[in-house]
Amino acid sequence: MQDAHYDQLKRTIMRLLTIDIDAYKTEQMRRRIETFVTTHGGGDAVAFERSLSTDKALLAKFRDMLTINVSEFFRDTPQFDRLHTLVLPELLERRPTLSIWSAACSNGQEPYTLAILLDELGAISRTRILATDFDRSVLPRARAGGPYGAPDLRGITPARRKRYFIDREDGTYVVDTLRARVQFAEHNLLSSAYGRDYDLIVCRNVLIYFQPDVKLAVLRKFQAALRPGGVIFIGGTEALLGAEVEGYKPLGGNFYQRPLDDLAGRRVA
Ligand SMILES: C[S@@+](CC[C@H](N)C(=O)[O-])C[C@H]1O[C@@H](n2cnc3c(N)ncnc32)[C@H](O)[C@@H]1O
Known part of the structure; x- marks a missing residue:
């Protein structure tokens, strides 16, 4: 062309x-x-x-x-295992309630995965999960908790399938108790205002599509949106290096922390 x-x-x-x-x-x-x-x-x-x-x-x-709305439950299971066994227990020990943001959440598989883990940790009632995407066409299905098909569900264990999902005529849905725990909204990472005081931000498989300077600007806004001690969980191919890691402490795997002693915070435009 x-x-x-x-x-x-x-x-x-x-x-x-x-x-x-x-x-x-x-x-x-x-x-x-x-x-x-x-x-x-x-x-x-x-x-x-x-x-x-x-x-x-x-x-x-x-x-x-x-x-590119591709997503699935427990996408990259080893990283969700790490979240389940290391990152969330540490956050829950430090904070009475958790505020979580699943940014660029697509059809909802990612925030509902988070809700499952928090339920299993007995902490869902003290957690607020906000899930956003800039593509408003994905939000109705996300809010309805389905329908999801076999490719969405392949990372789900039989026990979780039984406990957290229900089959209907047009496909599989998350159970209402899970659905009620996630709030969905439209948000553009490039132009919408960011919230504050998140304990955990999950933003996976979207930074990779941004120009390097745009990715850096988004990471800085995430950092300002986290509480000191808060953690960002990114995608497997989006490792933070050099300038990108500035101000974040690597926690291993795909997790980075805004240091606990970073009380001043970073000013962003
Ligand atoms: C590949 S999906 C990732 C879904 C999920 N985070 C995961 O890893 O399974 C990428 C998502 O990013 C969203 N997206 C792309 N550009 C965006 C932007 N500027 N602001 C918010 N969401 C965006 C797309 O609509 C899509 O739902």
């Missing part, structure tokens, strides 16, 4: 979907957009752009491709 066509298409996408394409890794984003234009528009960028403005189904499919 010619650069001029790509730039024009990008402007149209930003206008129609309010997604800041420039904040995401350039090559990766361009490759994905070009592949979609080839498979859904025969490679003709101008015609594709026209179709996007008129064809709602195509626009929805295109948005799904851009936002």
